[in-house]
Amino acid sequence: MSAITDASTARTRALFDGREWTLSDLEYIDDAVREIGVGELGLDVYRNRIEIITSEQMLDAYASLGLPHMYRHWSFGKRFARQETLYRKGLSSLALEMIVNSNPAVCYLMEENNATAQATVLAHAAMGHNHFFKTNHAFRDWTDADTILDYAEFVRNYVARCEEEYGVEAVEHTLDAAHALQNHGVDRIAPRQRHTVEDERRRLAERRRYRRETEHELWRVVARPVNEEPAADPDHEAEDRALALPEENLLFFLEKQSPALKRWQRELLRIVRTLSTYFEPQRQTKMMNEGCACWCHYTIMHRLREKGLLSDGAMLEFLHLHSSVVAQPSFDHPRAQGINPYALGFAITRDIERMCTDPTPEDRDWFPEIAGNGQPLETLKRAWSDFRDESFVRQYLSPRVIRDFRLFRLDDDPGEDALVVGAIHDERGYRRVRHALAAQYDPAEYRPRIEVTGADLRGNRQLRLRHAVRRGRTLDALEARRTLRHLATLWGYAVVLEEVDDDTGATVATHRNDAT
Amino acid sequence: MDTIVDRRQHPKGKNLGNRQRFVQRARAHIRHAIRENLKRRGITDSESGETISIPRDDLHEPEFVQDARTGRREHVLPGNREFVEGDRIARRSGGGRAGSEGSPEGEGADAFTFELSRDEFLDIFFEDLELPDMIKGRVAAETAAVRERAGFTTDGPPVRMNLERTMRNSMARRVAMGRPTIRAVVELERELARLRAGEIEPPDGRDPADRIAEIETLLARAADRRRRVPFIDPIDLRYNHYERRPKPVTQAVMFCLMDVSASMDENMKDLAKRFFMLLHMFLARRYERVEVVFIRHTQHAQEVDEDTFFHDPQTGGTIVSSAFEEMLRVVDERYAVDDWNLYLAQASDGDDWREDIPRCIAILSERVLPICQYAAYVEVARDGGGPDDPLDASSSELWKAYGGLAESHARFARRRIARPGDIYPVFRDLFHKGAVET
Numbered sequence: 027m028s029a030i031t032d033a034s035t036a037r038t039r040a041l042f043d044g045r046e047w048t049l050s051d052l053e054y055i056d057d058a059v060r061e062i063g064v065g066e067l068g069l070d071v072y073r074n075r076i077e078i079i080t081s082e083q084m085l086d087a088y089a090s091l092g093l094p095h096m097y098r099h100w101s102f103g104k105r106f107a108r109q110e111t112l113y114r115k116g117l118s119s120l121a122l123e124m125i126v127n128s129n130p131a132v133c134y135l136m137e138e139n140n141a142t143a144q145a146t147v148l149a150h151a152a153m154g155h156n157h158f159f160k161t162n163h164a165f166r167d168w169t170d171a172d173t174i175l176d177y178a179e180f181v182r183n184y185v186a187r188c189e190e191e192y193g194v195e196a197v198e199h200t201l202d203a204a205h206a207l208q209n210h211g212v213d214r215i216a217p218r219q220r221h222t223v224e225d226e227r228r229r230l231a232e233r234r235r236y237r238r239e240t241e242h243e244l245w246r247v248v249a250r251p252v253n254e255e256p257a258a259d260p261d262h263e264a265e266d267r268a269l270a271l272p273e274e275n276l277l278f279f280l281e282k283q284s285p286a287l288k289r290w291q292r293e294l295l296r297i298v299r300t301l302s303t304y305f306e307p308q309r310q311t312k313m314m315n316e317g318c319a320c321w322c323h324y325t326i327m328h329r330l331r332e333k334g335l336l337s338d339g340a341m342l343e344f345l346h347l348h349s350s351v352v353a354q355p356s357f358d359h360p361r362a363q364g365i366n367p368y369a370l371g372f373a374i375t376r377d378i379e380r381m382c383t384d385p386t387p388e389d390r391d392w393f394p395e396i397a398g399n400g401q402p403l404e405t406l407k408r409a410w411s412d413f414r415d416e417s418f419v420r421q422y423l424s425p426r427v428i429r430d431f432r433l434f435r436l437d438d439d440p441g442e443d444a445l446v447v448g449a450i451h452d453e454r455g456y457r458r459v460r461h462a463l464a465a466q467y468d469p470a471e472y473r474p475r476i477e478v479t480g481a482d483l484r485g486n487r488q489l490r491l492r493h494a495v496r497r498g499r500t501l502d503a504l505e506a507r508r509t510l511r512h513l514a515t516l517w518g519y520a521v522v523l524e525e526v527d528d529d530t531g532a533t534v535a536t537h538r539n540d541a542t
Numbered sequence: 543m544d545t546i547v548d549r550r551q552h553p554k555g556k557n558l559g560n561r562q563r564f565v566q567r568a569r570a571h572i573r574h575a576i577r578e579n580l581k582r583r584g585i586t587d588s589e590s591g592e593t594i595s596i597p598r599d600d601l602h603e604p605e606f607v608q609d610a611r612t613g614r615r616e617h618v619l620p621g622n623r624e625f626v627e628g629d630r631i632a633r634r635s636g637g638g639r640a641g642s643e644g645s646p647e648g649e650g651a652d653a654f655t656f657e658l659s660r661d662e663f664l665d666i667f668f669e670d671l672e673l674p675d676m677i678k679g680r681v682a683a684e685t686a687a688v689r690e691r692a693g694f695t696t697d698g699p700p701v702r703m704n705l706e707r708t709m710r711n712s713m714a715r716r717v718a719m720g721r722p723t724i725r726a727v728v729e730l731e732r733e734l735a736r737l738r739a740g741e742i743e744p745p746d747g748r749d750p751a752d753r754i755a756e757i758e759t760l761l762a763r764a765a766d767r768r769r770r771v772p773f774i775d776p777i778d779l780r781y782n783h784y785e786r787r788p789k790p791v792t793q794a795v796m797f798c799l800m801d802v803s804a805s806m807d808e809n810m811k812d813l814a815k816r817f818f819m820l821l822h823m824f825l826a827r828r829y830e831r832v833e834v835v836f837i838r839h840t841q842h843a844q845e846v847d848e849d850t851f852f853h854d855p856q857t858g859g860t861i862v863s864s865a866f867e868e869m870l871r872v873v874d875e876r877y878a879v880d881d882w883n884l885y886l887a888q889a890s891d892g893d894d895w896r897e898d899i900p901r902c903i904a905i906l907s908e909r910v911l912p913i914c915q916y917a918a919y920v921e922v923a924r925d926g927g928g929p930d931d932p933l934d935a936s937s938s939e940l941w942k943a944y945g946g947l948a949e950s951h952a953r954f955a956r957r958r959i960a961r962p963g964d965i966y967p968v969f970r971d972l973f974h975k976g977a978v979e980t
Binding site: 049051052053056060073074075076077078079080083085086089090099100101102103104106107108110111114130137152164194198202205207208210245319354355356357358359362365431432433435436437438439440443444445446447448449450451452454455459462463465466472474476493494495496497498499500501502503505506509510512531 | 545547548552557560561562563565566601604607613617619620625626627631633658870
C-alpha cells in the first residue's frame with residue numbers, strides 16, 4: 027500500500043480522531059488540505075477566511091444569497107421562512123458549506139459537520155470552488171472578487187439610508203419592480219464598461235462646457251454632407267440611436283432612460299443590476315463548478331488517505347458522503363429532479379482525467395487533442411478556466427459518460443400527441459444527446475430574449491418591448507402581465523410587449539400595461 | 543495562509559429585518575389565517591407559535607418566464623433502460639406535459655406555509671388593541687425601586703472597586719511619570735551579572751568597569767523612581783456606582799370568575815373559556831408576569847385550579863356576591879394591591895338571586911372596582927339576543943343592574959356573547975384604542 031511508502035512525510039499522525047474536532051484540528055486539517063491542493067495539484071486560490079457558523083447562521087446566509095451583507099427586503103425574509111420551515115420539518119438538509127466568490131474567499135463551515143465532513147468541505151470549497159472562482163473566465167470577466175464584500179456593505183447601507191429618507195414602502199416598491207427584471211439586467215455577451223448616473227452627468231456637463239468654449243462662427247457656414255438615403259422616419263431612427271436601441275439589458279435601459287425615476291431609484295436599479303451580474307457566472311457554471319469542487323475533494327481526500335492521514339473509519343465516512351453527493355437518480359425515480367449537477371460535473375471531470383492518462387480507441391477518435399496527452403491536471407485546469415456549462419458539455423461530454431448516465435433525449439412538441447425519444451446512448455445518438463444537453467445549459471435557450479425596441483419619447487412615451495419567440499415558446503401570459511406591471515411603474519408610462527416569432531416574423535401575442 | 547474564525551458566538555438572526563418586512567407584507571393574509579386557526583385552538587396552546595398557510599399571490603415575485611406548455615423543446619434525462627430511438631411515450635394524463643405545472647391562472651391553490659413565532663402571532667392577533675390610556679397611566683405610576691449601574695465614582699466600598707478602570711488609570715499614570723518597568727530592571731540586572739562574570743563585553747567596546755558603574759547608577763535611579771511612583775495610587779481608584787431607580791410594576795393577576803350553577807351548560811362554559819383565554823394572552827403580552835386565579839361560584843364561591851374550573855360538573859344555586867368576597871379574600875392573602883395590577887373577568891349567564899343583586903353592586907363599586915385596573919363582565923347568552931342590545935327582552939337582572947355601574951365607572955364594561963364568533967369582536971371592542979369611555 028502506498029500509505030506505507032508515503033509515511034515518511036512530516037505529518038504522520040491521522041488528521042483527527044473520531045467525529046469531534048477543535049479549532050486547532052481544523053487548522054491542522056486545513057494545512058494538510060492546502061499542502062495537497064496548492065502544493066501538489068497547483069491550484070490557484072484566493073486566501074480563505076474560514077468561518078465556523080451554526081445552522082441558524084447558515085439559514086441567514088442562505089437568505090442573503092451567501093453574501094455576508096445584504097440589503098433588507100421582504101423577499102429574503104420569505105426565502106428564509108421557507109427554508110426554515112423545510113429545515114425544521116426535516117424536508118431538506120442544509121448545505122455543509124457555502125463559499126463566497128470574494129477575495130479573501132469567505133468559506134462558511136457548519137458546526138454540526140463532523141471532522142470528516144469538515145475535511146471534505148475544506149477540500150471541496152476552500153480549494154475546488156475557490157480555484158474555480160479565481161481562474162474561470164466567466165468569473166474573471168463578470169465579477170470583481172476584490173471589491174464585492176465592500177460593495178455589498180455599501181449597498182446595505184445605501185438601501186438603509188434610502189429607507190430612512192424616502193420611506194420603507196417606496197424603496198420596497200422600487201426593489202420589487204427591479205427584482206422582477208433582474209434576469210434582464212445582465213449584459214449577455216460581455217460586460218461593458220458602464221458608467222454610473224453620476225459619471226454620465228459629469229461627462230455631459232464636460233461636453234457642454236467644451237462645446238461652449240470651442241464654438242466658432244466659421245462652423246456655421248461649412249456645407250454639411252447631404253444625407254443620401256433619408257430614412258423612413260428620421261426622427262424615430264435618431265431617437266433609437268440616441269437610446270442605443272434595441273437594448274436587451276432592461277434594467278440598464280430603465281436606469282439611464284426612464285423619465286419617471288428619481289436619482290436614488292436609478293441607483294437602486296443599478297444595485298440590483300450589479301448584483302445580478304455578480305451572480306450570473308454562478309448560474310452559468312453551476313455544473314462545472316461543482317464538478318471541479320467534487321474532483322478536488324475526491325482527489326485530495328484520496329491523497330490524504332495515501333499519506334496515512336485519514337483513518338479507515340474516516341475514509342469510509344467520506345466515501346459515503348461523497349457517493350450521496352454525486353448520486354444520480356434516474357428519470358423515473360420518485361426523487362428525480364433531472365440531472366444532478368454534482369454528479370454530471372464530477373463524471374465529466376473524472377472522464378477527462380481518465381482520457382488523458384488511459385484513453386480507449388473511442389476516446390482517440392472523439393478527443394484526439396487530449397486523449398493520451400498524459401497531462402490530466404493541465405487539461406483540467408484549461409477546461410475549468412475557459413468554459414462555461416454549455417460549452418463544457420459541447421466540448422467534453424464523451425460517449426462514455428453518456429453511456430454511464432444512460433442519457434436520452436425526449437422530444438416534446440405540443441403538436442404531437444405523444445413524446446418521442448429523439449436519441450439514446452448509441453452511435454447515432456451521442457452527438458444529438460450532447461447537443462441537446464448543451465442547449466439545456468445555455469441561458470439563451472431557457473431565458474426569454476426580451477429587448478426594448480422603442481420609447482417614443484416625443485409622443486406618448488409608450489415603451490415598446492419585443493420578445494423573440496424561438497421554437498414557438500411564448501411567455502407565460504399571467505407572469506408576463508404581472509412583470510409588465512412592475513416594468514410600467516419603473517417607466518412611468520404605458521408599456522407594450524409584443525411576442526414576435528423568430529422564424530416567421532409574425533406577432534403571436536401582445537401584452538400591455540397602461541400605467542396610471 | 544488561511545484564517546479560521548469562530549463565528550458561532552456572533553449574533554444570529556441577521557434576517558430579523560427581512561422577516562419583519564415579510565410578515566408586514568403578508569399581514570392581511572396572516573390575520574385572516576389566524577382568525578381561522580383560533581377556532582381550533584385550546585387554552586393550553588395559547589403559548590405556542592402558529593403554522594400559517596397563506597395564498598401566494600401577494601408574496602409572489604413575478605418574472606418573464608417561458609410558458610412550459612408552448613413551443614417545441616427537448617429534454618435530456620438520465621437513466622434510460624428500455625427506450626430506443628423513435629419510441630413514443632404517451633403524455634401523462636391530465637393534459638400536462640413533462641415539466642408543466644399549474645393551472646392556467648398560474649398559482650392555483652398553491653399556498654406558502656411557514657412558521658410564525660408566538661410574538662409575531664400575538665402582535666398581529668392583538669393589532670391595534672391597547673390597554674385603555676387611563677389605566678396605563680396608573681400602571682406607570684405604580685413603581686418598585688431597582689438598582690441600576692450609574693457610572694463610576696472615586697470613592698466607595700472595596701467590593702465595588704472596578705479593576706479595569708483602576709488599572710487603566712494606574713498604567714496611564716505610570717507611563718506618564720516614567721516609572722521603570724520591572725522587565726527593564728531585570729534586564730539591567732541580568733546584563734550586570736553577566737558583565738561581572740565576564741561573559742559579555744559592552745557592545746560599544748568600552749571598558750566593562752565603566753558599563754558596570756553606569757548600570758549600577760541606572761539601577762539605583764530606577765529603584766528610587768519605582769519607590770516614589772507607586773504601582774497603584776489612591777487617585778487611580780475607581781468604583782462602580784449604582785443608583786436606585788423606580789421601575790413600573792409589570793406583573794398582573796387576572797381573576798376569572800364564573801358562574802357554574804345549573805343554568806350554565808357546557809357550551810356556555812366553553813364560550814367563557816375562550817374569552818378568558820384571549821384576556822390571558824393579551825395580558826401576558828403587556829406584563830412580565832401574569833397569574834391567573836380561577837374562582838367559581840354557585841351559592842358558595844371557591845378558588846380552584848384551571849381543570850376543575852372548566853370541567854368539574856359540580857353545580858348548585860347562584861349567589862354572585864360570594865365570588866367577589868372570595869376574590870377579595872385572595873387579594874388580601876396573596877396579591878398586595880401596591881405590587882400587582884388586578885384584572886377581573888366575570889362570566890355568567892346573568893342569573894342571580896334577586897336579594898343578592900344590590901349586594902353585588904355595592905361590593906363591586908365600593909371594594910372591587912377601586913382596586914382593579916379593569917373589570918369586564920361577559921354575559922353568555924343562551925341563544926339569539928344580539929350582543930349589546932339593551933332593549934332585548936331576554937336581558938337578565940344582573941345585566942340591567944350592571945348597566946348603571948358601567949355608566950358611572952370607566953373601568954367597568956359589560957358585553958354579551960352568544961356565539962364563538964362574537965368573542966373576538968367583543969374582545970376587540972373592549973380593548974380597541976380609544977374605545978373605553980373616560
